Amino acid sequence: MADGSAKPATKPASAKKPAPKLEVGPVNFSADGRRRRAFTIRAWSVRHSRFLEWLYQRFAGILEAFHFLFAAVGYDRAERPVSLMERSVKGFMFDCRMCGQCVLSSTGMSCPMNCPKQLRNGPCGGVRADGNCEVIPEAPCVWVKAWEGSRQMQGGDAILNIQKPVSQALRDTSSWLRVTREAAAKKEAKA
């Protein structure tokens, strides 16, 4: 029939499918995935705090042996490459925020700067019954982990020492270099 009253042809079923949702953001990026990975690695570091304590003691000895080199080049010049290395290694292992005054040896290898309240002497009163954080409920409390890690370490009772407030003047500087310089200065003063 061609009487002009013909209804428009119905669209094929496939035409009614909703358009695919556009992915916004970089491909394969997942903030949650990244956060989960960071939690997993941090948990590993706390579980192996005794081993990491031993490893750091050896590493600190090596750095001290290189004091002559740092002194010759100038500690200020060494700052950039060493702090870059420190940032990558500790960023991966501990989610380090480069506060410049590392206390991992006193906090069971759990970095207190990952506490959302950045407490240097924790925990706060908000720890959940399951040991998780008040602010990030899906994350374990940094200080609960610190206590667990400290119980495995030889120098673990250092967790009972009161930590000084963070000095912002040291932020983004290398703790490794500072500790090395201080240890070398102590040795020289004794000699």
Ligand code: SF4
């Ligand atoms: S205490 Fe400071 S230097 Fe040590 S891991 Fe945490 S942010 Fe980094």
